[in-house]
Amino acid sequence: MHLPWDGLRRRQQGRLERAATLGLGRMVPAERVGQLLETVIEPGDRVCLEGNNQKQADFLARALAKVDPQRVHDLHLVQSVVALPEHVALFEQGIARELDFSFSGPQGTRLAALVGAGRIRINAIHTYLELFARYFVDLTPNVALIAAEAVDDEGNLYTGPNTEDTPAIVEATAFKNGIVIAQVNERRKTLPRVDIPAGWVNHVVVAPKPNYIEPLFTRDPAQISEIQVLMAMLVIKGIYAEYGVQSLNHGIGFDTAAIELLLPTYAASLGLKGKICTHWALNPHPALIPAIEAGFVQSVHSFGSELGMERYVAARPDVFFTGADGSLRSNRAFCQAAGHYACDLFIGSTLQIDLAGNSSTATKGRITGFGGAPNMGADARGRRHESAAWLKAGEEARQGAATMPRGRKLVVQMVETFREHMAPAFVERLDAWELAAPMGLANPPVMIYGDDVTHIVTEEGIANLLLCRDLAEREQAIRGVAGYTAVGLGRDRAKVEELRARGVIRRAEDLGIARRMATRDLLAARSVKDLVHASGGLYNPPSRFRNW
Amino acid sequence: MHLPWDGLRRRQQGRLERAATLGLGRMVPAERVGQLLETVIEPGDRVCLEGNNQKQADFLARALAKVDPQRVHDLHLVQSVVALPEHVALFEQGIARELDFSFSGPQGTRLAALVGAGRIRINAIHTYLELFARYFVDLTPNVALIAAEAVDDEGNLYTGPNTEDTPAIVEATAFKNGIVIAQVNERRKTLPRVDIPAGWVNHVVVAPKPNYIEPLFTRDPAQISEIQVLMAMLVIKGIYAEYGVQSLNHGIGFDTAAIELLLPTYAASLGLKGKICTHWALNPHPALIPAIEAGFVQSVHSFGSELGMERYVAARPDVFFTGADGSLRSNRAFCQAAGHYACDLFIGSTLQIDLAGNSSTATKGRITGFGGAPNMGADARGRRHESAAWLKAGEEARQGAATMPRGRKLVVQMVETFREHMAPAFVERLDAWELAAPMGLANPPVMIYGDDVTHIVTEEGIANLLLCRDLAEREQAIRGVAGYTAVGLGRDRAKVEELRARGVIRRAEDLGIARRMATRDLLAARSVKDLVHASGGLYNPPSRFRNW
Known part of the structure; x- marks a missing residue:
């Protein structure tokens, strides 16, 4: 006999109860995010730390890189982009051990060094849709750490223009009894629109700074x-x-x-x-x-x-x-x-x-x-x-x-x-x-x-x-x-x-x-400047692209 | 110059205002659904009439087949499955004219007859994901008629187990200033979960009967x-x-x-x-x-x-x-x-x-x-x-x-x-x-x-x-x-x-x-019966598969 049939749900309930015992509910104060991560993430978990090629759950990444490796270790990261220094630091510090990803960009050299040092196991490199597809087959995250623009009083999320990977990550995690933790830039009474329903998200933290977004597609x-x-x-x-x-x-x-x-x-x-x-x-x-x-x-x-x-x-x-x-x-x-x-x-x-x-x-x-x-x-x-x-x-x-x-x-x-x-x-x-x-x-x-x-x-x-x-x-x-x-x-x-x-x-x-x-x-x-002019002044380039 | 840049949104607003003038708001009584469709659908519209290979927006299909072809005509249907007699009737009655689809199953013979009679233009036959992909490129629906299990007081939708194509259809339609109309089986105070946020849906009608679902994958x-x-x-x-x-x-x-x-x-x-x-x-x-x-x-x-x-x-x-x-x-x-x-x-x-x-x-x-x-x-x-x-x-x-x-x-x-x-x-x-x-x-x-x-x-x-x-x-x-x-x-x-x-x-x-x-x-x-037994009595086969 195969028992139990609801091991994932029991683990989910256990995580949520441990958090609740510490007074960590839906809205979590920024200063307690490290405690939250140490409480809900278990050794060996499959974790998606949202790193897209533009939007980054950077506050959560920094927090995860600071957890106690005695408590949180041997994580298996499953995320499309390894972009931030903190992503690589997870492996250097023994918090994470395995990686499935799509793109590493600026961290490619450090990744290679980690492989050389035997501190990381890279299982595979995917094209984005392939990695999302595996979220629904054999790489379903236990925990997803994502980024959104705002949360309302009910817990619904607004991603703003950078929705990107978020719906795919959250759907796979939330509907297989995982834990979804979102960092948001602000809390609002009502949202301009709902991108992710409240019921798909377990914890939300208002980050001290807006999440990082890379202007990757701008060419002068x-x-x-x-x-x-x-x-x-x-x-x-x-x-x-x-x-x-x-x-x-x-x-x-x-x-x-x-x-x-x-x-x-x-x-x-x-x-x-x-x-x-x-x-x-x-x-x-x-x-x-x-x-x-x-x-x-x-x-x-x-x-x-x-x-x-x-x-x-x-x-x-x-x-x-x-x-x-x-x-x-x-x-x-x-x-x-x-x-x-x-x-x-x-x-x-x-x-x-x-x-x-x-x-x-x-x-x-x-x-x-x-x-x-x-x-x-x-x-x-x-x-x-x-x-x-x-x-x-x-x-x-x-x-x-x-x-x-x-x-x-x-x-x-x-x-x-x-x-x-x-x-x-x-x-x-x-x-x-x-x-x-x-x-x-x-x-x-x-x-x-x-x-x-x-x-x-x-x-x-x-x-x-x-x-x-x-x-x-x-x-x-x-x-x-x-x-x-x-x-x-x-x-x-x-x-x-x-x-x-x-x-x-x-x-x-x-x-x-x-x-x-x-x-x-x-x-x-x-x-x-010509592009700004062509747009009738609607295009507002990041300062690094302005020389006037 | 290219003016206006918001033609689709203006058309969307016009549709919603015409409906509002008639007192047709978010919740629409079943008996007024025909009036709603005649009011919001415009000739030549691209329409997705949710027909999956299992779940069918059958109440809306019947209503659409009964609209006045003088008012609603030359529709371009973009939907994965042409399964119901009403789907084909739309072409026989001159309400629809063009079709992009994936599968026709039981209606294949009638479709062939329509082609022979010159009453339909079939643009292409797709595999499902390909058709969904085109919803975001060159086959974006102006109007989506979808099916869900329940609606709450705010207008959120619960699809129950048959979510199927609904998220793809609604996302493409709602975010390109189209109109989304849902038939639901019931209205509830609160939903067991939200599958489609209220803001993505314009009109909801409680259908007199639950939507049809075909038990396509059961083999005795x-x-x-x-x-x-x-x-x-x-x-x-x-x-x-x-x-x-x-x-x-x-x-x-x-x-x-x-x-x-x-x-x-x-x-x-x-x-x-x-x-x-x-x-x-x-x-x-x-x-x-x-x-x-x-x-x-x-x-x-x-x-x-x-x-x-x-x-x-x-x-x-x-x-x-x-x-x-x-x-x-x-x-x-x-x-x-x-x-x-x-x-x-x-x-x-x-x-x-x-x-x-x-x-x-x-x-x-x-x-x-x-x-x-x-x-x-x-x-x-x-x-x-x-x-x-x-x-x-x-x-x-x-x-x-x-x-x-x-x-x-x-x-x-x-x-x-x-x-x-x-x-x-x-x-x-x-x-x-x-x-x-x-x-x-x-x-x-x-x-x-x-x-x-x-x-x-x-x-x-x-x-x-x-x-x-x-x-x-x-x-x-x-x-x-x-x-x-x-x-x-x-x-x-x-x-x-x-x-x-x-x-x-x-x-x-x-x-x-x-x-x-x-x-x-x-x-x-x-x-x-063996399958029921193997399931510990949890599997409850449709009556047509029961001979005991």
Whole structure:
């Protein structure tokens, strides 16, 4: 016999009773949060300490890093981003022991050091939606420590524009008899809207300072180079127009910011308004403001928000998803589903691409992860709805074979042939091969597999991998746009010219793009100040982006 | 200039004001629901009339089918299931004109007739998560008509165990300035829990009768044949044990019910308890009760609920996701994400399989759709976390090539070689080829593509498609398990024996399974009454499944 059947609920009740005995009820004073954590968290618990790539439950993170490791230890952290020094400190101090995550960003080097010292066990690195999915299968948190904007007298939570991961985390935890603890910036009589119902939350603490939010998606147009303008022109004319791409996601970076800023100028001059880039799964990128103002954009659903975009978003409710209060309702889980299944194209950058088109941002000495890229940069093989772009990509991939026709997602990698410090973007072998063993992985940590990439764009042109007949052709197509890197110099010139004649490789001149036209004058905004102006003064950039 | 930027909100306000003028506020009397719909719905609106594969907003469906087509017409329905006669009647009466959906089940024949008569435009057939994803991109509803269990005085909704699609529908509609109308079974002072906050809902009507729920996942063990027992043994020993499959989803049907009923008997006798089938993305199948009672199952997250399983689920909170009230919290969007990204294996049945392994349930004269199968029966190429099963499948698929290693999802199709009326399950060419044109599709409606299938299981054995070196081998592997169908008789006997020698085809005897052992005695329950008994009297089957 299997007894009891309600062990999790009994543990939940035990935790709540221990807290109640100490007078810790729904509202917990900030100075007692450490006591609360030591009381409700048990050794070995699976804990989600909300760390998104923007919003951070930073007050709770600091409190958790200060608990007594004699009382709270061997925790298993299951959270999308390891972003704060306190996240890593948990492992250094023996409070946590195991980690399942998606992205580590600035903490990648310290994570690698912890692995080397044997102080952490990293079970797996996930794409966001994959990690959320496991919350409902085999990584359900016992305790979730989350961040919200405000709480009302009943205990309902308002997340404001940065809802992000919160609904997924709380649902998995609350409905499997876990404990949900929220830090909030303030307590209000009534909320502008309810994002998380009171019944899903056990304890709330008003933090002394507002939770930290990273303005991750802001790119200053002043830093966009003319090479990036050229590449953006290649993408717009050679891919977006060619396939009629209407629904899409852009990765973070200056390359894609350049595309966004060329929509109301270059793309409009090609007559593409209303024909491309109408529906987005995207955070509210400031660089998208001119395109929105020009009427290029019909809809944007967002993973999270972006600092400074609050008033602009609130003033454009036809475009963004907003609540009755006017502020954004983001949702990373739904937006990742949208990026996977409802978008025709994903475009992003990487650090290294190999001869088969595999790419990775994992480099030696750092353990990072890939966030949403694997989810959006993969062919959505479950997709069944047809669009012009999806069908055309599928036809090209099929190459006239008698096999069953199916559509195909466009996955574009956009890189300059050399990165900073003259590091080549193209390599014979990814660093990832050397990283598997130290990270405890059976397979190298690849961000996007070559089989899923459809196009590689550099300043030398576009390589269409769909049209390559075999791996040898794929290699030459990649070498053919790899410029003066060793990989590029190793090209078979005759084969590359054959591929160009077949349209597998297309240079600017093949697309009728004059390189001398690729100047910064084409950018719809050339500075952050221009973006503020384009927004009619609604965009309020963080001070670090203001130089006026 | 683009003006206004708040057209959707103005339309929302206009709808609400028109209703208010007529005295229609948050709570609307049942007899005035038709007036409400005629007042708030505008011609051409995108409408989600909640039709899940279980829960139905049937009262609202009947009301919508009775509105004046002069006032409400040209609607675009965006909903996962077209299940009720009223759904189809909307098109027959000119109230609706366009459809985006996932599954039609019993209405497939009438849908086909409507297409023939030119009275409907079907834009696309989706897998569930794909349709939900488009709610946030280009198919956002203007109006959502949903179903819940109860409303409280503030307007919060309690869905009870059948939450299903509701959170996804309401979030997309409410946060893009749409109108949400809920039918509920009752009004209560306080709710056992809040599933949908009041602020996300505009109008609520207490329906005269509780909403309809279809017990779709109940299979009477009395109807399981000994051939199905044999096939279940093949799957358990030849696939689940072989790969160490721990997280999985089962399709609906007697084939998979047989597997569930063999876990505590046959699988336990092989020493597999705790080694396979521990974590599930699955509705609360009654056939899983004996495995749960035997301690085989650690966790089950559900798309929806199942009638009669309420008390059993409430008594097993360590296994199921439940609310503070004890009842199930299902969520189709999260469970489909779990099925895609967090499960090592999907197994289901189909009506036709071709020589390349493509399968479909679409047949002539019916327009159906595939529900969740394309999502779960596709390789999750964005997945990055490793498991033994996923790595082994990936290694087999790679076959020693020097390409970048990656894991692979196990996707199994389980069919008897002949269906009822001696219709062969294996065909040279899918009916789907003939269905594309009448359905207005560019590509044939394939449920699961051959490239995504890893194993085909029949009473003749298991064909492992991962180990096939080319399409010709795949064809012979399929012919080799296709029995006495024309496809099976067309096999190259020498090639099939070679494949068997290589382990590509495995027969019962190759796996050490004695066919004479495959009797109904192995089933842990042989009737619905046995299931009730196994549940300790907690399972309360619908009357149609009771014959005692």
